Amino acid sequence: MAPDQHVVRPWVVTSVFPRLPCRSRWAFRTGVLALGVLLAVFAFLHWQPPLIGISALGLPLLFGVYLKETDAFEDMSVSSLAAVAFLAAAIGTGWSFTLNAIWSVTYDDVLGTPMTPPEQLINLVLIPIGGVVLMLIPAVAVRIWRPDVREALDGYAIGAVSALFFTAAGTITQQASQFSNGLVAKDFPSDALFATAVVRGVAAPLTAVAIGGLIGATLWFKRRTDPTPARRRYIVTSPVFAITVAALTYIGQNGIDYMWIPYAEIVGLYAAITVVALLVLRIVLHSTVLGEAAPDTTPDQPVLCPQCTHVVPDRAYCVNCGVAAGAASRSSRKARRANRPVPAGSAPEGP
Structure with missing residues (x-):
C-alpha cells in the first residue's frame, strides 16, 4: 500500500486511504488539511452550524472521493455501497435518539448524581458495545450476501463507509439542538468549541474509519492456501481480534465523556485513542494484504x-x-x- 512508510507509524492519508497511488496522495493530504483548517476557523469564529456540518460530513465526503479515485464504484456494486451508507445513517440516527432516552433515565449530569453500578454498566460498557454492533450491521449484511470476490481492501471500504455514515448521522442528530443558537454561538467558550472540533470533526470520524475498516477487512479476508511460516499474522486478521479492539476503543472513548476533566485533557485522550486505532488498522491491513490469497498473476x-x-x-x-x-x-x-x-x-x- 505504502512501501515507503513504516507500518507502525499512524500516517493519516495512507491509513484512511490505503489504495491511493502515490500521485494522488498530495491531493488527499491537501483535502485532510483543508478540513482541519475549516474546523479551526469555524471554531475560532464561533460558527457552530457549519462546524457541526463539517465535523459530520467532511471526512465522509472525502472518503467518497477516495472510492471514486480507486475504482470502488466499478469493482463493487454501487447499489450495495449506497445501501450500506443509507442503512448506517438510518441506524445511527435511531441509535442517537435511543441514547438520549437512556441518558435521561440513567444519568443526571445537571445534578451530578452519582451513577449506580447498574447504570455504570449500562452507560460505560453496554452502550459503547451496542454502538459497535449497530455500526457494523450494514457491512455484515453485505458480507452475508457472500460477494463473488473477497479482498480485504474491499471489505475495508465497506466497513469504513458503514462506520462513517453511522457516526455522521449520530453527530448531526446529537448536535441538532445547537442549530437553534443561530450562526454565532456567543455563549459557548472558545475552548469548548475547539474541543468539539477536534473530538467530533477529527477523532470521531478517524476512529470510525479505523474500527469499521479493520472489522470489514477481517470479514473479507480470505486466507492463502499455500503453506506459510507467518501463522502468527492470522491472529490480527481474525474478526474476533477486530471486534475486541473495537469494543475496547469505544469503551475508552465513552468513558472519557463521563470524566470531569479540562477540555485539553479530553482532546489529548481522544487523540491518543485515535492514534492507537490507526496503528491497529495499519497492522491489520498490512497483515491481511500479505496473508490473503494472491490475485491471478x-x-x-x-x-x-x-x-x-x-x-x-x-x-x-x-x-x-x-x-x-x-x-x-x-x-x-x-x-x-x-x-x-x-x-x-x-x-x-x-x-
Whole structure:
C-alpha cells in the first residue's frame, strides 16, 4: 500500500486511504488539511452550524472521493455501497435518539448524581458495545450476501463507509439542538468549541474509519492456501481480534465523556485513542494484504506498477518497491494487464 512508510507509524492519508497511488496522495493530504483548517476557523469564529456540518460530513465526503479515485464504484456494486451508507445513517440516527432516552433515565449530569453500578454498566460498557454492533450491521449484511470476490481492501471500504455514515448521522442528530443558537454561538467558550472540533470533526470520524475498516477487512479476508511460516499474522486478521479492539476503543472513548476533566485533557485522550486505532488498522491491513490469497498473476509477463511506475514482472508483489498487487483496485489490475508494456524495439512499424 505504502512501501515507503513504516507500518507502525499512524500516517493519516495512507491509513484512511490505503489504495491511493502515490500521485494522488498530495491531493488527499491537501483535502485532510483543508478540513482541519475549516474546523479551526469555524471554531475560532464561533460558527457552530457549519462546524457541526463539517465535523459530520467532511471526512465522509472525502472518503467518497477516495472510492471514486480507486475504482470502488466499478469493482463493487454501487447499489450495495449506497445501501450500506443509507442503512448506517438510518441506524445511527435511531441509535442517537435511543441514547438520549437512556441518558435521561440513567444519568443526571445537571445534578451530578452519582451513577449506580447498574447504570455504570449500562452507560460505560453496554452502550459503547451496542454502538459497535449497530455500526457494523450494514457491512455484515453485505458480507452475508457472500460477494463473488473477497479482498480485504474491499471489505475495508465497506466497513469504513458503514462506520462513517453511522457516526455522521449520530453527530448531526446529537448536535441538532445547537442549530437553534443561530450562526454565532456567543455563549459557548472558545475552548469548548475547539474541543468539539477536534473530538467530533477529527477523532470521531478517524476512529470510525479505523474500527469499521479493520472489522470489514477481517470479514473479507480470505486466507492463502499455500503453506506459510507467518501463522502468527492470522491472529490480527481474525474478526474476533477486530471486534475486541473495537469494543475496547469505544469503551475508552465513552468513558472519557463521563470524566470531569479540562477540555485539553479530553482532546489529548481522544487523540491518543485515535492514534492507537490507526496503528491497529495499519497492522491489520498490512497483515491481511500479505496473508490473503494472491490475485491471478502471470509472472512471465511484464506489467506497470501503479506505485513506483516501474515495469516489473506480473507477480503478487512488485519486485522494485514491494507493494502487493492486491493493493491496487481490480479495475486497475485488469486495465494494466490488458495494455502490457512492450519493448520499444518490438513495437509494430507503421506503413
